[in-house]
Amino acid sequence: MTERYNPAEVEKKWQAKWEADGLYQTTDDDRHKFYFLTMLPYTSGDIHVGHWYAMAPADTAARYRRMRGLNVFFPIGFDAFGLPAENAAIRQGIHPHKWTYDNIDRMRRQIRSIGTMFDWTSETISSDPEYYRWNQWFFLKFLEKGLAYRALAPANWCPSCQTVLANEQVLPDGTCERCHTSVTQRDLEQWFLRITNYADELLDLSGIDWPERIATMQRNWIGRSEGVEITFGLDIPGVDQKELRVFTTREDTIFGVTFMVLAPEHPLVPLITTPDRRAEVDAYVDQARRQTEIERLSTERQKTGVFTGAYCKNLLSGRDVPIWIADYALLWYGTGAVMGVPAHDQRDFEFAQQFQIPVRVVIAPPDWDGEPLEQAYLDPGVMVNSDRFDGLPNDEGKEAIADYVESEGWGKRTVSYRIRDWLISRQRYWGTPIPIIHCPECGAVPVPEDQLPVLLPEDAEFKPTGESPLATHERFVNTTCPRCDGPARRETDTMDTFMDSNWYFIRYLSPHYDAAPVDPERAEKWLPVDQYTGGAEHAVMHLLYARFFWKVARDLGVVRGDEPFLRLFNQGQIMGPDGQRMSKSRGNVVAPDEYVARYGADTFRCYLMFIGPWDEGGPFGIEGIAGIWRWLNRVWGLVLNQPSFGQAPAEAVRDLRRLTHQTIRKATADMERFRFNTLLAALMELTNGLLRHRDAGPVDRDAWSEGVQSLLLMLAPVAPHVSEELWARSGRPYSVHTQAWPAWDDDLAREDEITLVVQVNGKLRDRIQAPADIDEERATELALASERVRQFTKGKQVAKIIYVPGKLVNLVVK
RNA sequence: GCCGGGGUGGCGAAAUGGGUAAACGCGACGGACUUAAAAUCCGUUGUCCCGAAAGGGAUUUGUGGGUUCGAUCCCCACCCCCGGCACCA
Incomplete structure (x- = not known):
């Protein structure tokens, strides 16, 4: 036993x-x-x-x-x-x-x-002072290089977490990534890292082997677009600013501008609004500010906006352009102002329709005879109504206008990004303190390197108040200025925890x-x-x-x-088994412990790898785990209950060795591709094959030993414990984990016999065992000789014979 | 709306330089062992039809077309699921 x-x-x-x-x-x-x-x-x-x-x-x-x-x-x-x-x-x-x-x-x-x-x-551990000390050190280095700065900016505020969030932490629906509360905007003094300085370099993912999907997501997130910043003239009594700049990627449509849109929060808005429009404008701005991101970002909704009463001048055409405000203009993108070209931009088109603003076609669609457009025309065409640029294809017109604008000093080619600088301040307790001291005399002074780490005090009152809990910790806050020795206060915000995961692998x-x-x-x-x-x-x-x-x-x-x-x-x-994300609140969490206790870690590991390709994931059902358990038990029995060794038929020896070497070849390929599910299937087949040989009669000792040894070696990475145990019990030297991965021999892995498939008009009609190296003539002969095939060719003419070496013969009959 | 990934037995899934669809497992059914059950082992198992059986036939990879001797694989159109992006000027 x-x-x-x-x-x-x-x-x-x-x-x-x-x-x-x-x-x-x-x-x-x-x-x-x-x-x-x-x-x-x-x-x-x-x-x-x-x-x-x-x-x-x-x-x-x-x-x-x-x-x-x-x-x-x-x-x-x-x-x-x-x-x-x-x-x-x-x-x-x-x-x-x-x-x-x-x-x-x-x-x-x-x-x-x-x-x-x-x-x-x-x-x-990122919360150890010996780790976060270097977060602080890096922060100081960023500061030295001008890559960290403090600014008053509208920030994403999560009312539930009581802290600001980075843009990346706000979900597409405008809610907090952590708690799904609707995020609002707040103006706060915040620390930023200048990731935009590296935008172009980050856009280049050519040197690394990453899934295309992730590369695309990063490129979209960075969102580089090339265009021109163009100046419009502004001449409003009492307003110092004499120009209004817009960013556009469609400078070729500049003669089609029939209105201008500013973001409601744009600083010029209160200055340029005429007295008769003020009430309406104020109401709109107010309403826009109160909106949640969700409402504001809805693309379904009709365009809204109000006229400010002010005009600017299109310097190229000399025309006056009415200035509107609308919430589809975003303050943070480009210059916060959009030139409205309804004929060639769908959003502008909708806006113009809504407010009866004229549509001026400047890129002629093919066969266009001057009738009004039903929607914006976005495709290439020839420029019209564009003064000296008429007749140019618009792609050439783009360059010509950009050149002209630059030569007149009315603007310059520029690049705009979707990505914004990374906001790293958090008004919470459990994070890395930002190593800054605020001095009434010297301003924001970096903590000298030799005073790092700035330790997070253990005894803070950490209830969220909207202000960092450190702010109320007197001993922490009160300090002296490293520059002038005067009384000063420490920065009380802590760093976003994504700072910690930036470089842990270096540490x-x-x-x-x-x-x-x-x-x-x-x-x-x-x-x-x-x-x-x-x-x-x-x-x-x-x-x-x-x-x-x-x-x-x-x-x-x-x-x-x-x-x-x-x-x-x-x-x-x-x-979860229900196809939903596992969460305690849904009650669909599968706890590994119960299964690990019953079947062991090896079985559980293998099962996770067996259920499907690693990159696919999916709903987790535990039902099949018994299959893995049985398999590992079969392997156990296989190693401990040896067959009776003796003179085995040459054919059987050959078969066993072939199976072993084919399995090594397959397992190696699967390991390289992270295809653990098919790897395990192959190991199961080898196990089943070995058992078949054992039960069939005397087994060749060397072929058996080669098979078992290879199986244990290939089992070692997937089931490290049981493979080690069996390796030891079969008298092999510790440890299986310091052994070399087995190698296969192509000659031994080669099949000498194939199943030749015979089709008639593409339909399977017979299978014939044949030597692997059979030639076309002989294969055709065998196919035509088949009794079963003849039933389907009887009375018909064989028009064509297709032969695929090592695979099949297809008889095309009429 | 746009960009990815996917849709194959009752279930998890294999197989795509076009060539035996369903490997490997789970489950189910039948059998062996057992007083019995569990565990284990053996066999059957895509669907439909003919047949007492041996066996034979048809049919099947989301839907509809196309290319081809031959399509899960290539092309066109559409449906559904998952992920990402979405007024970015």
Whole structure:
């Protein structure tokens, strides 16, 4: 009676041994380095199926690369600052620090139970002073380089989180990314990082192997558009400003301008509005300000707006243009002003229709005979009604007008971006303090580097008030100015937690190094990251910020190279059995613990990889897990209950070896593509094949041993514990995880016999076993000789014979 | 509306330089073991039709067309699901 497979025992035993041996501690040696990174988890409390789905396949891929002879660095850490800690603290009366570090203890244990090869010696926790100290250091460097600045600006305010949000943290429906409350606007003094300085460089994703989808999302987010800033004349008594600038990408339509639109918040609005229009304008501005983003961004809605009573002058045509305000003009984009060309812009067209503003065609549609347009004409055409530019194709006209405007000094070619600078101030407690001291004499003074870190005080009252909780902490706030020694106050805002995830993977290399953010030697050896895996939900936040941050770190000489993550793979999202996102409130969360306790981590890991392609994710049903459990038990029995060895038929030996080598070939290809589902299917087939041979009679000892050994080696990355146990029990030397990935032999993998398919008019009529190297003549002969085929060719003429080597013969009959 | 990804058995899914559709599993059904159940093992299993059976035939990859000797794969039109973007001048 063989001992049964007891996963709990096996897993506990090997996890302890691996740890005691430091089996997964990365060493500096002369193997080629490979930095494999999985996104670090937020310290939310428990490791759930989503974490397993991110970590287990990543671990498998990392282990595979290690077996391929690479020196793999596979670190882990915790994204530990952030609002949930604070909210939980307020709700439960626990300090955010305690909540966070208790969670980390629990999560560490749970992550270990997965059986990953994480190198825990490099663990990094973003709320540790030894980590956030360098956030502060980077902030000071950004400041020195003019890449950090403070400005009074309208900011996205979440009334529930009681803090401002970055644009990226506001969802398309105008709600907060965290709590889905409608975001409002507030004017506040805020710290910004100048990500726009790097917009063009960030737009270039050509040097990295990323999913096209993510690259496209980043490009759309940055939203570069080339155009011209054009000046319109302004001559209003009592208004100093004598020009109004607009940004346009359609300078070729400049002669078609029949109105001007300013954003309601535009600073000129109160100055230029004529007394008779003032009441109406004020009412409109007021209403626009009160609107939520959701209402304002609705494209379905009819255009609204009001006339200010003022006019500006189109310098090219000399015409006076009425100035309106409308909420479809956005203050932050371009210059906050739009030139209205209803004939050639659909939005302007709708606006003009709404308010009976004339439509002036300046690009003639083909066969146009002067009749009014039914909608804006956007396609190319010949310019008309455009004075000296008449008759030019509009693409040439574009250049000509841009040249003319520049030569007259009425404007210049320019580039506009959708992306705005990154707002990093947060009015909350649990984050990195911004290292600034406000002095009444000297202004905003950076904290000297040697005084870092500015420690987050433990004993703050952290109830949200709309102001940072640090503001009421007297000991924290009151300090002296580093410049003049006078009394001064500390900045009380903390940093957006996306600052933390910007560079954690750099810190992993030397988490306790205290002379710089990273030990230069370690950075030189290990960076950049060779393979990054994580969810696609970070496409325009973390993944864009981190690229920006890296480029600045490069310019600071901290790292080398232009990109932090050479290859990116996005795993899919695992959802509840109901197809909805897993959440406690929906009650559709599948807790791994129950299944891990019953079947073990190996089974659970394998099951997650087996349910489908890793990049697809999808609803998670647990039903099939028994199949994996049975399979691992079959493998167990296979290794422990050996067949009777002896003289096996040559054909059987050949078959077994062929299966082994075909499986290695398939498994290797699947590992390279992260196709774990088909990889596991192949390993199951090898298992079933071995069992078939065992039950069929005497088995060749060498062929058997080769098959079992290969199976265990290929099993090692997917099911690290049971493979180690079986490797040991079959008398092989510790550890299976330091072995080389098996190699296949093409000759052994080759089929000598094929199933020749015979079709008549494309329909399958017979299958004939034939040698793999059969030639056309012989194949055709066999096909025509088939009794079954003859039934379908009888009385008909064979008009054509198609032969596909190694596959089929198709007889075309009439 | 625009840009991606997808739609294949009862279920999760395989297979696309056009060539045996449904590998590998789950579930279901039948059987073995058992006093019994669980566990395990063996067999069957896309659908429909003919047949007592052996077997045979038709049909099937969201829908409708097209190209081809042959289409899950290529082309056109449409429907549905998921993700992203959406008044960006």
